[in-house]
Amino acid sequence: MKRYSVFAIAREAARYHSGWSRAWKSPVPQKKYDVVIIGAGGHGLATAFYLGKNFGITNVAIIEKGWLGGGNTGRNTTIIRSNYLQDPSAAIYEKARSLYETMSQDLNYNVMFSPRGVMMLAQTEHEVRGYKRTAHANALQGVSTEFISADRVKELAPIINISGPRYPVLGALWQERGGTARHDAVAWGYARACSDMGMDILQKCEVTGVRSIGGKVVGVDTTKGAIDCEKLAIVVAGNSGDIARMAGFRLPMESVALQALVSEPIKPALDVVVMANTVHGYMSQSDKGEMVIGGGTDAYNNYTQRGGFHHIEETVRALVETFPMISRLKMLRQWGGIVDVTGDRSPIIGTTPLGNCFINCGWGTGGFKSIPGGGWATAELIAKGTPGPLCAEFGLNRFTEGRFIDESVAAGVAH
Numbered sequence: 001m002k003r004y005s006v007f008a009i010a011r012e013a014a015r016y017h018s019g020w021s022r023a024w025k026s027p028v029p030q031k032k033y034d035v036v037i038i039g040a041g042g043h044g045l046a047t048a049f050y051l052g053k054n055f056g057i058t059n060v061a062i063i064e065k066g067w068l069g070g071g072n073t074g075r076n077t078t079i080i081r082s083n084y085l086q087d088p089s090a091a092i093y094e095k096a097r098s099l100y101e102t103m104s105q106d107l108n109y110n111v112m113f114s115p116r117g118v119m120m121l122a123q124t125e126h127e128v129r130g131y132k133r134t135a136h137a138n139a140l141q142g143v144s145t146e147f148i149s150a151d152r153v154k155e156l157a158p159i160i161n162i163s164g165p166r167y168p169v170l171g172a173l174w175q176e177r178g179g180t181a182r183h184d185a186v187a188w189g190y191a192r193a194c195s196d197m198g199m200d201i202l203q204k205c206e207v208t209g210v211r212s213i214g215g216k217v218v219g220v221d222t223t224k225g226a227i228d229c230e231k232l233a234i235v236v237a238g239n240s241g242d243i244a245r246m247a248g249f250r251l252p253m254e255s256v257a258l259q260a261l262v263s264e265p266i267k268p269a270l271d272v273v274v275m276a277n278t279v280h281g282y283m284s285q286s287d288k289g290e291m292v293i294g295g296g297t298d299a300y301n302n303y304t305q306r307g308g309f310h311h312i313e314e315t316v317r318a319l320v321e322t323f324p325m326i327s328r329l330k331m332l333r334q335w336g337g338i339v340d341v342t343g344d345r346s347p348i349i350g351t352t353p354l355g356n357c358f359i360n361c362g363w364g365t366g367g368f369k370s371i372p373g374g375g376w377a378t379a380e381l382i383a384k385g386t387p388g389p390l391c392a393e394f395g396l397n398r399f400t401e402g403r404f405i406d407e408s409v410a411a412g413v414a415h
């Protein structure tokens, strides 16, 4: 793989950019791989990358029914933070956040990580207590957050109306090194690095069946034929229930659409990320100037990857008191992704009833931020066959043993 650098750009500029090679290959599937990963979203690709980088396992296929990054990874609002309440969550999200800090260098691909700061507004006394509690927990977990006053909120984000009649801003949980990254670039950067290690990314190839003998997976059926494997990883977010059904087990998880929208581009007005969970919306400004706005999940289970008008109205109405300026913005486009929500709003990373089959899912509305951490933990799980410290608590067995990792507050929007 040719490294991207200022010298490479200068060299290519001199020859009319005719020498760039494709960022990843489009190979024909082999008959068998050591590891097959279903799903070329951020988590699937990151899992493959850390399998190669940390464990030297490169005979890997990543199978994707659409195009890589075309699931939730390319549809999210890109918020990165690690201010979760429970210890296992703080550990995996902070690992991920710290990997984002050096991701552009590690992948030799500009993922535009922008640690501009994330604030979660406290707009009720209940939230003040909750976020102060999270700030104390984060201090013990080594995650750098603080509870800031309403005046500081106004200083950091002058467009916020802190004295709204219904929900005045009483303070906020502030994570200075939280922020955003370019979502497609994260998928593309991992894909390029995986392809360079010799892994096969098989796009437009849908898994239609999982073959097993004696409690062990032997391969998968796909729209491009049968592919055998020594180990299988299911990393398909909202479609996890489908693949689990093919493999013969059930998951404690629901699939729902989560929607987002962007406005027309405007001059720089907001240089932090703001989440307002009581009124139910969050907003940041993209590099292009669009206001990126997210709301809640649909109230019913579905697989509809598109937006609905009621969501625009609901979310904008909710945010208008806190951000009066958005009442004059035109909205450009909206979309939806199918997120995989568990009862305790925490992910599932672990073994399955099939011995050599592993799963990474359940990130719900918040799994973009965790892509490098989730991939790191899943790679370790696949390579060693048992969960490492980063995902030990996130196994499927917590639902039968009652060891829930309740993150319904920290998961962000109230759903």
Ligand SMILES: Cc1cc2nc3c(=O)[nH]c(=O)nc-3n(C[C@H](O)[C@H](O)[C@H](O)COP(=O)(O)OP(=O)(O)OC[C@H]3O[C@@H](n4cnc5c(N)ncnc54)[C@H](O)[C@@H]3O)c2cc1C
Pocket: 038, 039, 040, 041, 042, 043, 044, 063, 064, 065, 066, 067, 068, 069, 070, 071, 072, 073, 074, 075, 076, 077, 078, 079, 080, 205, 206, 207, 208, 235, 236, 237, 238, 239, 243, 258, 259, 260, 294, 335, 336, 337, 338, 339, 361, 363, 364, 365, 366, 367, 368, 369, 370
């Ligand atoms: C509107 C919206 C806003 C969000 N905002 C944020 C945010 O601000 N911050 C944050 O941290 N998270 C956010 N999220 C959540 C985040 O996007 C997801 O948790 C994360 O992208 C999940 O990554 P993934 O790799 O597990 O799944 P995906 O990116 O969905 O990848 C799974 C892949 O599996 C493929 N697949 C499915 N079935 C099959 C099959 N049978 N065969 C082959 N391939 C298959 C799919 O096509 C898909 O590409 C948001 C999500 C949405 C929808």
